[in-house]
Amino acid sequence: MDITINKQMVQKDKKNQEFTPVFNINNLNLWYGQDHALKDIKFDIPEKQVTAIIGPSGCGKSTFIKTLNRMVEMVPIVRMSGEIVYRDKNIFDPKYGVEELRTQVGMVFQKPNPFPKSIYDNVAYGPRIHGIKNKKVLDEVVEKSLRGAAIWDEVKDRLNENAYGLSGGQQQRLCIARCLAIEPDVILMDEPTSALDPISTLKVEELVQELKKDYSIVIVTHNMQQAARISDRTAFFLNGEVVEYTDTSTLFSNPSDKRTEDYITGRFG
Amino acid sequence: MGLINKESVKKRMGSRIAANGLAKFLFILATGFSLLVLGVLIYRILSQGLPYLSFDFITNFASRMPERAGIWAALLGTIWIMAVTAPVSFILGVGTAIYLEEYAKKNAFTKFVQVNISNLAGVPSIVFGLLGLTIFVRLAGLGSSVLAGGLTMSLLILPVIVVASQEAIRTVPREIREASFGMGATKWQTIRRIVFPAALPGILTGTILALSRAVGETAPLLVLGALAYVAFVPENLLSQFTVLPIQLYNWTSRPQEDFHMLAASGIIILLIILLIMNSIAVLIRNKFHKRF
Numbered sequence: 001m002d003i004t005i006n007k008q009m010v011q012k013d014k015k016n017q018e019f020t021p022v023f024n025i026n027n028l029n030l031w032y033g034q035d036h037a038l039k040d041i042k043f044d045i046p047e048k049q050v051t052a053i054i055g056p057s058g059c060g061k062s063t064f065i066k067t068l069n070r071m072v073e074m075v076p077i078v079r080m081s082g083e084i085v086y087r088d089k090n091i092f093d094p095k096y097g098v099e100e101l102r103t104q105v106g107m108v109f110q111k112p113n114p115f116p117k118s119i120y121d122n123v124a125y126g127p128r129i130h131g132i133k134n135k136k137v138l139d140e141v142v143e144k145s146l147r148g149a150a151i152w153d154e155v156k157d158r159l160n161e162n163a164y165g166l167s168g169g170q171q172q173r174l175c176i177a178r179c180l181a182i183e184p185d186v187i188l189m190d191e192p193t194s195a196l197d198p199i200s201t202l203k204v205e206e207l208v209q210e211l212k213k214d215y216s217i218v219i220v221t222h223n224m225q226q227a228a229r230i231s232d233r234t235a236f237f238l239n240g241e242v243v244e245y246t247d248t249s250t251l252f253s254n255p256s257d258k259r260t261e262d263y264i265t266g267r268f269g
Numbered sequence: 270m271g272l273i274n275k276e277s278v279k280k281r282m283g284s285r286i287a288a289n290g291l292a293k294f295l296f297i298l299a300t301g302f303s304l305l306v307l308g309v310l311i312y313r314i315l316s317q318g319l320p321y322l323s324f325d326f327i328t329n330f331a332s333r334m335p336e337r338a339g340i341w342a343a344l345l346g347t348i349w350i351m352a353v354t355a356p357v358s359f360i361l362g363v364g365t366a367i368y369l370e371e372y373a374k375k376n377a378f379t380k381f382v383q384v385n386i387s388n389l390a391g392v393p394s395i396v397f398g399l400l401g402l403t404i405f406v407r408l409a410g411l412g413s414s415v416l417a418g419g420l421t422m423s424l425l426i427l428p429v430i431v432v433a434s435q436e437a438i439r440t441v442p443r444e445i446r447e448a449s450f451g452m453g454a455t456k457w458q459t460i461r462r463i464v465f466p467a468a469l470p471g472i473l474t475g476t477i478l479a480l481s482r483a484v485g486e487t488a489p490l491l492v493l494g495a496l497a498y499v500a501f502v503p504e505n506l507l508s509q510f511t512v513l514p515i516q517l518y519n520w521t522s523r524p525q526e527d528f529h530m531l532a533a534s535g536i537i538i539l540l541i542i543l544l545i546m547n548s549i550a551v552l553i554r555n556k557f558h559k560r561f
Contacts, residue, residue, distance in 0.1 A: 103453035
């Protein structure tokens with residue numbers, strides 16, 4: 001495929017805010033067998049901002065976020081067309097391997113999914129699979145990542161204990177630390193707080209605010225208040241289409257589409 | 270409301286509770302029957318075998334004179350056979366399981382292979398003996414050697430190990446594989462560092478249980494031509510050999526009463542070996558038990 005996107009391309013949205021995109025999504029279509037799950041998706045994801053994706057269950061938001069690191073291809077019956085450009089590279093280009101893409105685009109999952117290993121080994125997993133063996137470097141990466149995920153103080157005295165001994169909220173922050181350890185560019189979060197209690201949710205939300213200084217974050221959430229609290233831009237998905245995509249304050253205070261308004265005021269979904 | 274007749278509910282209450290009690294009684298009966306048979310078996314073996322059990326019994330070779338007969342050759346033969354069977358069946362079995370679970374496409378052919386593996390687990394062991402006789406003893410020219418015996422035993426327990434390993438691999442949750450792939454790990458890294466370690470307790474348990482089945486097998490090795498009377502220990506993989514169950518079979522088929530007692534002593538040794546192997550399996554399962 002021919003790619004003619006300038007790295008420095010700067011776009012303007014309705015409020016004339018400028019941003020550098022990390023992802024350009026063009027005419028993305030996706031089918032699960034006969035089921036047309038994503039229809040002509042077209043939008044750009046900004047650098048070092050939090051982009052929230054909201055919408056009712058089954059609208060394709062989880063499917064969409066999983067196309068960004070091609071995790072969606074683990075479903076055998078999936079077919080796709082269109083293109084997703086990540087910083088000048090078409091991610092579907094056979095020359096650009098999924099392993100390379102996923103090193104740049106990390107993911108935090110809905111359910112905390114630590115490995116059945118020690119806390120240290122969980123965080124060191126990423127660097128290790130990329131060939132880093134030096135114990136001193138690993139130690140530093142582990143500490144930096146755990147600090148980055150705001151969990152260092154809670155676990156620094158038990159790094160060698162099994163990660164399953166942590167609470168659900170701690171496990172999720174450990175998973176975020178594990179993701180930070182490969183020093184990604186983008187972090188995808190697929191409903192990261194849906195399995196957590198309110199206090200743990202708050203901690204993760206604060207963490208997201210902290211992380212956006214260094215990372216571009218895409219977050220799928222069921223919780224509209226959460227999207228309003230933590231995101232800079234919000235996309236509203238419905239039946240596999242992007243109904244509206246703009247900065248968060250505009251979308252929640254002054255939506256331009258009737259369906260967005262109905263959804264955020266709780267009339268359906 | 271009013272759709273349920275309270276009277277008839279009350280009337281049936283008694284019989285429902287009686288049926289509940291009866292079910293419990295039947296299950297206790299079934300368990301009790303097995304325990305009774307096991308108890309009789311153990312009592313018989315201990316009462317017959319214990320008097321003959323001694324250090325000499327373990328370190329002596331077989332003999333025509335019961336008071337000098339021992340199981341040294343058979344014991345070492347069993348250990349030699351296991352030394353061949355364990356690594357061969359583990360490597361082939363786990364490799365097959367990983368291929369089938371992680372790499373093979375789910376289609377009609379793999380389904381066919383799957384059904385056949387499960388069927389092989391139920392094929393009588395003597396059939397594997399004939400297979401081993403044809404392939405290892407005759408075609409490969411190994412003779413009735415430790416190597417031929419060990420390889421035949423590997424074939425016998427391979428299906429069990431494959432099925433047990435597949436089940437262990439299947440219990441590794443999809444979420445932690447996704448976590449690994451999500452960080453840019455390759456398939457092989459994910460298998461080696463995540464799936465295999467998480468499945469290992471289940472794989473080892475299945476392997477050890479399969480091996481303990483092989484320890485007790487007689488038929489395939491008899492077909493291969495394992496000797497019934499051996500007055501030497503195997504020196505290398507091509508030595509001739511005997512194993513514990515064959516020695517026991519030989520003793521029990523003799524007319525003299527004394528040899529029957531010796532067989533009972535041998536059974537005690539065999540049971541101890543099996544008990545140790547099964548305990549190791551339980552220990553591994555408990556030590557590595559992880560909740561997902």
